[in-house]
Amino acid sequence: MTIERNARLRDLAIWGDFFHFTVEAPEIGRAARPGQFVMVKVAEGTTPLLRRPLGIHNANADGLELFFKVAGLGTEILARKKTGDRIDLIGPLGKGFTVPADARGRTAYLVGGGRGIAPLYFLARELVRAGLRPLVLYGGRSLADIPLRERFEASGIPVLCSTDDGSFGYAGLVTELAAAELEKEKPAMIYACGPDPMMKALSAVAAKHGVAAEFSLESIMGCGIGACWGCVHRIKSESGDGWVKICEEGPVFPGERILW
Amino acid sequence: MVAEKPVDLRVAVGPLELRNPVLTASGTFGYGLEFAPYMDLARLGGIVVKGLYYGPREGNPPPRLVETPSGLINAIGLQGVGVEAFAEKVLPKLRAVATAVIVNVCGADEDEYVRVVEFLDRQDGIAAYELNISCPNVKKEGACPALSPRTTFDLVKRIKAASRRPVITKLSPNVTSIVEIALAAEEAGSDAVALVNTFLALAVDLETRRPKLGNVYGGLSGPAIKPIALRMVHQVASRLKVPVVGMGGIMTGTDALEFLVAGAAAVEVGTASFVDPDAAVRIVAEIESWCRGHGVAAVRDVIGTLRAA
Numbered sequence: 001m002t003i004e005r006n007a008r009l010r011d012l013a014i015w016g017d018f019f020h021f022t023v024e025a026p027e028i029g030r031a032a033r034p035g036q037f038v039m040v041k042v043a044e045g046t047t048p049l050l051r052r053p054l055g056i057h058n059a060n061a062d063g064l065e066l067f068f069k070v071a072g073l074g075t076e077i078l079a080r081k082k083t084g085d086r087i088d089l090i091g092p093l094g095k096g097f098t099v100p101a102d103a104r105g106r107t108a109y110l111v112g113g114g115r116g117i118a119p120l121y122f123l124a125r126e127l128v129r130a131g132l133r134p135l136v137l138y139g140g141r142s143l144a145d146i147p148l149r150e151r152f153e154a155s156g157i158p159v160l161c162s163t164d165d166g167s168f169g170y171a172g173l174v175t176e177l178a179a180a181e182l183e184k185e186k187p188a189m190i191y192a193c194g195p196d197p198m199m200k201a202l203s204a205v206a207a208k209h210g211v212a213a214e215f216s217l218e219s220i221m222g223c224g225i226g227a228c229w230g231c232v233h234r235i236k237s238e239s240g241d242g243w244v245k246i247c248e249e250g251p252v253f254p255g256e257r258i259l260w
Numbered sequence: 261m262v263a264e265k266p267v268d269l270r271v272a273v274g275p276l277e278l279r280n281p282v283l284t285a286s287g288t289f290g291y292g293l294e295f296a297p298y299m300d301l302a303r304l305g306g307i308v309v310k311g312l313y314y315g316p317r318e319g320n321p322p323p324r325l326v327e328t329p330s331g332l333i334n335a336i337g338l339q340g341v342g343v344e345a346f347a348e349k350v351l352p353k354l355r356a357v358a359t360a361v362i363v364n365v366c367g368a369d370e371d372e373y374v375r376v377v378e379f380l381d382r383q384d385g386i387a388a389y390e391l392n393i394s395c396p397n398v399k400k401e402g403a404c405p406a407l408s409p410r411t412t413f414d415l416v417k418r419i420k421a422a423s424r425r426p427v428i429t430k431l432s433p434n435v436t437s438i439v440e441i442a443l444a445a446e447e448a449g450s451d452a453v454a455l456v457n458t459f460l461a462l463a464v465d466l467e468t469r470r471p472k473l474g475n476v477y478g479g480l481s482g483p484a485i486k487p488i489a490l491r492m493v494h495q496v497a498s499r500l501k502v503p504v505v506g507m508g509g510i511m512t513g514t515d516a517l518e519f520l521v522a523g524a525a526a527v528e529v530g531t532a533s534f535v536d537p538d539a540a541v542r543i544v545a546e547i548e549s550w551c552r553g554h555g556v557a558a559v560r561d562v563i564g565t566l567r568a569a
């Protein structure tokens with residue numbers, strides 16, 4: 001874990017409420033694994049006081065990429081940054097997705113809802129490197145909610161989309177799309193990141209088909225490093241059910257351990 | 261070139277000698293080791309670890325945190341591993357760090373406080389206890405021994421009789437007169453007092469008309485509370501003979517020095533450690549730099565030097 005006080009931003013891209021930056025933080029970029037996150041200080045001063053957790057969208061030896069949706073004061077301030085501005089961030093934090101052993105040549109489903117798609121691009125590329133065949137199932141309220149479709153396709157990763165209003169792809173929930181795909185083929189693993197109701201429904205679908213699944217949970221975080229115990233979720237452990245810190249033991253958990 | 265004489269940062273909190281006046285506030289610094297990747301823990305005046313009950317404790321349902329202007333309301337509910345796991349897994353590693361380790365002691369009743377202290381008294385590598393009589397989250401109404409001089413006196417008396425180590429009593433600001441409670445702790449033999457814990461607070465979600473925290477009420481910390489904390493530290497330090505450890509919204513060396521001027525013998529850095537994991541060691545450096553710039557040879561000379569208006 002590194003604190004990078006003065007990382008330069010570039011490659012700003014905007015799609016409505018969604019924003020993308022490349023962050024020149026090579027130490028964090030080199031160490032990052034798919035599913036991990038960074039804690040970003042969005043402003044000087046004390047409002048907002050806390051850093052914001054953001055999933056790592058992509059990473060390499062030059063730095064990392066962030067993709068986020070404006071959802072409150074913190075992301076609103078971040079979205080006003082320009083190429084050349086500097087940010088202060090800590091990372092990489094948490095435990096990311098795991099790649100199943102002996103799964104070369106097999107399919108993996110990556111299910112993203114809205115801004116939850118962010119960490120799945122990094123994961124998809126990692127899975128390709130590991131010899132798996134990722135299929136992205138990407139859901140949103142409307143076409144404006146699924147701006148990363150072309151980016152996946154440009155990397156040779158197939159994408160099936162769903163929109164609640166039917167403006168693009170399957171008209172309905174991405175979990176319905178996933179259920180339909182599972183009838184056709186059983187993947188080596190399902191990975192998901194999105195709203196809790198989406199992941200809860202998907203967890204049931206995955207269990208029904210006997211497919212292993214990993215979910216990336218989201219929470220307000222005080223510190224991101226396991227000190228404040230503010231970001232807990234109900235998780236099953238050998239020692240019983242309890243409130244487990246998302247930042248430290250997660251944000252990615254196996255589906256069978258998460259109590260929704 | 262003449263080498264600059266180093267500033268003497270040592271302070272004493274009663275019988276407790278500290279290498280500098282900056283401690284970490286309990287509940288904001290985990291069990292200490294979480295911060296080892298970000299700083300040399302030996303540069304701290306001391307580490308006050310998260311409050312410990314005898315056994316593991318479950319804590320409150322989420323949401324546990326709400327951000328407010330320049331502040332943070334938390335209702336963690338003292339989730340923790342308990343003293344046995346602490347002694348087995350954490351303390352051996354903390355012993356290797358050359359700084360004072362202070363354990364924040366909790367209890368559901370007087371007997372549990374005593375059991376915690378008796379157990380910890382058998383462990384090496386602890387410098388003092390901070391008696392947490394003031395966590396406002398354990399019961400919904402914020403009830404705790406710190407709310408009455410009588411219950412404070414009785415509890416401190418029992419803990420002092422049971423403990424072989426210095427006891428610092430941590431006070432709640434959610435009282436009519438914090439001075440009365442502080443005097444009761446002093447009279448019962450407390451070696452020092454620490455203040456303030458968080459201010460009992462409520463955040464409302466207007467659209468749903470529900471509390472934003474799972475526990476309804478939580479404790480407000482951060483820069484928003486600093487002026488009130490400073491006033492309380494000044495009032496208590498003016499009346500007590502035993503030293504005061506001051507805290508409440510300290511983000512910088514300047515903030516910390518203001519508490520020292522108001523009468524605190526040492527300070528605790530809390531919420532700032534969430535924002536910057538290395539905030540406490542940065543504050544040590546900022547205190548040293550201010551002293552050097554102001555011709556202050558020893559930081560203890562700053563303590564209690566608030567002048568008349």
